[in-house]
Amino acid sequence: AQKVTQAQTEISVVEKEDVTLDCVYETRDTTYYLFWYKQPPSGELVFLIRRNSFDEQNEISGRYSWNFQKSTSSFNFTITASQVVDSAVYFCALSAGSGTASKLTFGTGTRLQVTL
């Protein structure tokens, strides 16, 4: 069985602060994929990144960066110089197992509030 834990339920920061959202996953499969999605107040789910289990390189996209560490089963997401527009619920998700169904197991989400 797969499991994703996002222990931080809610985080509040002041604009321009850096913030890290934690994600810890569990799976017995050696091949798996990790994802982050953003859900702004408008409610849609926005895909941010996919990482496969064979690629532990960190990734940076503008103010966003992701740190994947298999040794600790973590896939953390950092926002540098946060902005009010970053306020949203962020979900980490895992896809693992044999077959090609790509079913996602989601964490419970972290609500990020960025204030001026």
Added chain:
Amino acid sequence: DAGITQSPRHKVTETGTPVTLRCHQTENHRYMYWYRQDPGHGLRLIHYSYGVKDTDKGEVSDGYSVSRSKTEDFLLTLESATSSQTSVYFCAIRQTSGSSSEQFFGPGTRLTVL
């Protein structure tokens, strides 16, 4: 934009009534999914489809059925709605590029069962 629409976007119904939610895609994706989102649970998979008339259960399938008679439409039916099925329902498609694939989501349907 992955070309996914959901209808209706909002619905209020009464306990015991049947409800059908529709997911429509325009890009001929093979895989489609239904998830529900509830506070404290994130999103959980209800059912998914891997082709016309090919469906399988997800984590929380009890009380739900699905049908896919054509590639572009994936229907989720609550045969007899209960208050515990009040939720936001998201449809998703799987988009594949080479060896990678991601799921993209529709706008969601907010269902209230009174």
